Amino acid sequence: MSASDVIARLRELRAKATAGEWLAIKSPRHNHWKIGDGRSVYFDVCNFINIEHFAKWGTSGTAEDNAKYTAAAMNSLPALLECAEALEPLMRAYEDLLEDVRERIADPNGDCDDVETITALDPRYRKARAALLALSKTTGENQ
Numbered sequence: 001m002s003a004s005d006v007i008a009r010l011r012e013l014r015a016k017a018t019a020g021e022w023l024a025i026k027s028p029r030h031n032h033w034k035i036g037d038g039r040s041v042y043f044d045v046c047n048f049i050n051i052e053h054f055a056k057w058g059t060s061g062t063a064e065d066n067a068k069y070t071a072a073a074m075n076s077l078p079a080l081l082e083c084a085e086a087l088e089p090l091m092r093a094y095e096d097l098l099e100d101v102r103e104r105i106a107d108p109n110g111d112c113d114d115v116e117t118i119t120a121l122d123p124r125y126r127k128a129r130a131a132l133l134a135l136s137k138t139t140g141e142n143q
Contacts, residue, residue, distance in 0.1 A: 003088065003132040007081050014077055022074040024067035033067035084135060087128055095119065
């Protein structure tokens with residue numbers, strides 16, 4: 001699955017999920033952390049997810065930490081998807097620019113590194129390529 005496919009799938013899933021800003025709220029009735037959209041007057045209805053038992057995942061993180069992280073991730077996802085989507089054409093443009101510049105700066109013998117070598121030496125390009133590769137290895141679903 002390509003990074004573009006994962007981005008499209010995450011957008012599709014996000015569109016079906018609870019819309020609006022997600023909140024991390026401590027239920028006053030049960031002293032549990034919950035995440036949801038905050039539209040309910042009552043904390044125990046279905047538009048909240050009780051996250052208290054999620055604190056048992058791994059060796060660190062409290063229910064509060066996990067609830068706040070999940071809410072922040074949900075709220076950030078649309079902007080992060082925009083960034084990821086913008087990265088692919090930017091990288092292609094960078095490669096095209098390098099190809100053009102490479103032809104202009106070749107020494108009299110015509111020696112100049114090829115675009116693949118130039119990009120392999122650029123740590124920012126490698127980091128961007130690695131990020132897109134990592135995204136392409138996810139499915140946009142529960143793993």
